[in-house]
Amino acid sequence: MSTHTATRPAKTGLALPPSWPSWPDGADRSIGHLRAMRSVRAAIHRSTPRRDIPIMTTTESRLPNPSVLIPELKDIGGALYKATGNGTIPQTTISLLQLRAGQIVGNTYLIVLHTRDLRKAGTAEESITAVASWRDAPYFTDAERIALELVESVLTPNPSGERVPDELYARASEQYDDKALTTLVMAIGQVCFFLPLALIGKPLPGTSPAEQWRQ
Incomplete structure (x- = not known):
């Protein structure tokens, strides 16, 4: 008649709890070992701060005020605002689509800006x-x-074809006449024109125009 003495698991480099269990012989021991080790690893993972996720503490933009560096930007921005404000598209519709653009590219500045406009x-x-x-x-x-x-x-x-297929254009034409649809296109172009400044220059969200850009 042979006997077998249960042994404790080999050291793994982890600090094991003092109440580390003993297991019976055979398969139950290996299952229990696995479950216990998973519990230990999970506890260590939960208690270890994540160091790979930076905490954003931005207090100023990357770029200084672009309209100071390139004064023509004021004229461009003013022209786009005038073009989209011709009355054929409600301003709320323009703000809705521009808010959606900010969400798609993941830019807090644009999201806050157009959320505030809608409110x-x-x-x-x-x-x-x-x-x-x-x-x-x-x-x-x-x-x-x-x-x-x-x-x-x-x-x-x-992935299956054109970004703006004929079917979507046809449905848009049912809702907007040519001038209104062109205005809608310009509203999309307006937010797309400023996307690089928002993403690269990183103006501060929720602040006044004078505070958005570093001095």
């Missing part, structure tokens, strides 16, 4: 919150949905 215009909080999930939200008109779909199509690749 000033009296847009319901439910509508603002639902912009990121507009497809199944009940808060938007058909015209607003087309505007949001267009900006998404422009800014995200379509």
